[in-house]
Every structure is written in structure tokens, then in C-alpha cells.
Amino acid sequence: QLQLQESGPGLVKPSETLSLSCSVSGGSIRSNNYYWGWIRQPPGKGLEWIGSVYFTGNTYFNPSLKSRVTISVDTSKNQFSLNLSSVTAADTAVYYCASQLGAVAGLDFWGQGTLVTVSS
Amino acid sequence: QSVLTQPPSVSGAPGQRVTISCTGSSSNIGAGYDVHWYQQLPGTAPKLLIYGNNNRPSGVPDRFSGSKSGTSASLAISGLQAEDEADYYCQSYDSSLSGSVVFGGGTKLTVL
Numbered sequence: 001q002l003q004l005q006e007s008g009p010g011l012v013k014p015s016e017t018l019s020l021s022c023s024v025s026g027g028s029i030r031s032n033n034y035y036w037g038w039i040r041q042p043p044g045k046g047l048e049w050i051g052s053v054y055f056t057g058n059t060y061f062n063p064s065l066k067s068r069v070t071i072s073v074d075t076s077k078n079q080f081s082l083n084l085s086s087v088t089a090a091d092t093a094v095y096y097c098a099s100q101l102g103a104v105a106g107l108d109f110w111g112q113g114t115l116v117t118v119s120s
Numbered sequence: 121q122s123v124l125t126q127p128p129s130v131s132g133a134p135g136q137r138v139t140i141s142c143t144g145s146s147s148n149i150g151a152g153y154d155v156h157w158y159q160q161l162p163g164t165a166p167k168l169l170i171y172g173n174n175n176r177p178s179g180v181p182d183r184f185s186g187s188k189s190g191t192s193a194s195l196a197i198s199g200l201q202a203e204d205e206a207d208y209y210c211q212s213y214d215s216s217l218s219g220s221v222v223f224g225g226g227t228k229l230t231v232l
Contacts, residue, residue, distance in 0.1 A: 037221065046122065047158075047166065047209055049221040062220055096165055100221075104213040106156030106171035107221075113165050 002026045004097050004111035012091075012118050018084040022097030022111060029078045030055045035100040036080045037107060038071060040093040048093075052100060053080055060103070087118045123148060124210050124224035131230040137198040140227045142210030143191060148222055150191035153213040157186055157195045160207040160226075169208070170195060197229070205231045 008020035022036070029036065037052035051061035053071045061069050070083040084091060094115050098107040125143040132138040142155060149155055155173050158166035168177055170186035173193065185196045193212075197204055210224040 046226040047211075047223045049223060052221070060220070104153050106154075106168050106211065107158075107166075108168050108171070108177070110165040110167070 002099050002109040004099065004109055006095060006097050006111045006114040008114060008116070010115060010117060012087055012116060013120050014088055014118055015086055018082070018087050018091060018095075018116055018118070020082045020095055020097075020114065020116070021079050022081070023077075023079045024099070025078070029073060029080065030075055033102050035060075035103055035105075036073065037098050037100055038082045039096045039098060039107070040091075041096070041113075042090075042093040050082065050084070050095075052103070089118050092116065092118045122225040123214055123220075123222040124212060126208075126210060126224035126227045128225070129228045129230065131232055132197075132200045133232045134200055134202065136200045137196060138200060138229065139197075140195045140208050140210075140229070142193045142195070142224050144193075144212060144222075145191055147216035148191075148212045148214040149188065149193055151215055153215075155186065155188050155193035156211045157184075158209045158211065160209065162206070166209060200231055202231050205229055 003025045005023045012018045035052045038050040051071050053059045068085045073080040094113040096113045097111045099109045157170040159169045160166040173188040174186045183199045208227045214220045214222045
């Protein structure tokens with residue numbers, strides 16, 4: 001079964017860009033019909049979908065974050081990445097990566113999550 | 121403000137049955153898109169509990185069941201156990217938001 005693992009800095013300064021990667025093991029990121037997504041959860045709050053990418057590079061974003069988000073896939077490394085620009089304290093959250101077998105399917109495998117704090 | 125609406129909290133005694141509702145609209149649940157449910161134990165990542173409205177992944181006890189009707193869905197938990205105390209989230213797809221994954225605000229289940 002798939003295993004996902006997030007990596008990246010735990011502290012980002014305001015106005016800078018948050019960058020995270022998600023390594024996929026136990027399967028290929030090129031698997032047909034699999035989408036690869038990012039979800040975040042501010043402390044004490046609910047889940048918010050950030051966006052998803054297909055191995056072809058097609059991307060889909062939460063409209064509320066679209067102007068600041070880039071998601072890319074690196075098939076040679078079997079990983080995908082998130083960039084969130086112009087961060088503020090409101091972007092402080094646990095960031096999860098997850099897999100999704102189809103655009104309307106459930107998120108079946110999740111990484112353990114990584115806390116990113118935005119602070120100077 | 122979440123696209124899908126859930127009650128903030130529910131509670132029940134061990135052995136009882138509880139339900140958690142998830143209300144959407146004509147652009148998500150009402151449009152026929154599947155509803156999925158997640159269980160999030162304290163300090164852990166969410167876990168897929170129900171997919172495709174009423175299907176359980178391997179390993180999920182049959183005490184958990186899902187249903188969907190119209191613009192709403194429900195998660196039922198029977199034979200409540202202390203280990204079921206967690207946050208529960210519903211999720212679907214919304215066609216009016218550039219093809220977005222949408223979540224409910226989450227429901228905290230307390231086992232009395």
C-alpha cells in the first residue's frame with residue numbers, strides 16, 4: 001500500500017514562500033487515475049483542501065488559495081511538491097499530503113503531516 | 121464557513137448508536153457526487169473511514185456505516201466504544217468551485 005511522507009521547513013517568515021515535498025513509496029506516482037493532493041489543518045481547526053496534481057502535471061486548486069499556490073510533480077523522484085507564496089500567520093497549519101484515486105474519490109492514503117509555523 | 125455543514129459535536133454512551141449529518145447543496149452532494157468520511161484521532165492524520173457513500177476500506181469495523189440522500193449524508197456509528205472518540209469529517213466534490221474537493225467543518229464525537 002502507498003506510503004506518503006511530507007518534508008520541508010517547519011518555520012517560514014511572513015511574506016516568504018512555504019515549500020513542502022511529499023515522497024511517495026509503495027507505488028508509482030504515475031499510477032493511472034491517481035491524484036496527489038495537499039490538505040492543511042490550522043491548529044484546533046478543520047481540514048482545508050489546498051489543491052491536487054495529476055502525474056501529467058494537470059493541477060486543481062482551492063479557489064481561495066489559487067493565486068498563491070503552485071503544485072508540481074517530479075516523476076523521476078516519485079514525489080510532488082507544494083509552494084505557497086506570500087504567507088502570513090493565517091497559513092500556520094499542519095500540512096498533509098494524500099493520494100486520491102480519481103478526482104471525486106476519497107483521499108485514501110495520508111502522510112503523517114508536518115507543522116509549518118509562519119513567524120518572524 | 122465550510123461548504124459542507126456538520127454539527128460541531130455529538131455524544132453518546134458506550135454501546136449506543138450515534139449519527140453525524142453532513143449537509144451540502146445542489147453543486148456537491150445533491151449533484152450526485154460521492155461522500156467520503158474520515159476519522160481523525162487526536163494528534164494523528166485523518167483516516168479514510170467510509171468511501172463512496174457507504175463503503176468501508178479494509179479493516180474498518182462494520183459498526184461504521186454511511187448513507188446519502190438528496191443533498192445530505194450521514195455517518196452512523198453503532199455499539200459506541202471509547203476508542204471511537206475522535207473528530208469526524210465528511211468530504212465531497214463541488215462542481216461550482218473549479219472542481220474542488222470540499223470538506224465539512226468536522227464533528228467532535230465524545231463517548232460519555
